[in-house]
Amino acid sequence: MRLLIAFVLVICALQVDVTSGLKCYACVQNGIKGDRKCELSAKDVPNGVVNCNKKYCVIRRIEYVDQGGAVFSFYRGCEQSPDFINSEVTDSQFKTYFRSCTTDRCNDGNGISNGAGGGGFGDDGGGSGALLVPGIGGGAASAFSCPIAIISLLIFLLIRFALF
Template structure:
């Protein structure tokens, strides 16, 4: 017979490990309060565990002077933002992605350097799935549970 404390411990560990959300960089900056780390190289202190579907970047550049970042925002949301739009004075880049820390790039292209304007059909999203590290952790807990069952 398996002690109740072992069963409870395995269940609690499983629930805690599977509750982890998407990890994203979060920061914002404007041309008046410019933060180069937010624009170019987000840092570890800019990370957050988000309970949203997507990490995203919204980058707004002035057309004159060309390529001047007017504002930049990294964060997370349930809304899928993707594309490039222009008006007379600005170019607005929007990018969404679904992997931990995938919003680390420039915002003009996906983190891998390719344009990420494929629309929401480019990735299949399966609610409840985790990153490979979380899946490995769940697998370890499952193995420990089976070992505990057969030893006891």
């Protein structure tokens, strides 16, 4: 019986998913006066990385149209269903850049580039970021699933009692 319990515990332990979800930079900046770390250097924002249980890391950069690209607001965070994926929307007052990606800390760029031109999402020139690939990434939090353990237990019991 001890062997059976040990067997079930080992099989269940192998089924534990230890991922902690998507890690995204998270911060908000209003305007260009004051601290601009959120816009210019996400890595330097204190406590600026969050464990996200959603699907996408995002950047939303809003600029004034009539002020030569001056930033109205800047946001980094995570969302399940962004309004737009790697798009720009312009109206009479603002130009808004929407950027979305699905790998850890991929929302580190300036929000203008969507990765076209070889720099990757992160704008560091090294291609370290990631563009959205639909259907990839789940950002799932830790989960416990043991269907294989149940099947394995049944097989073990059949073999044990059929052979002994």
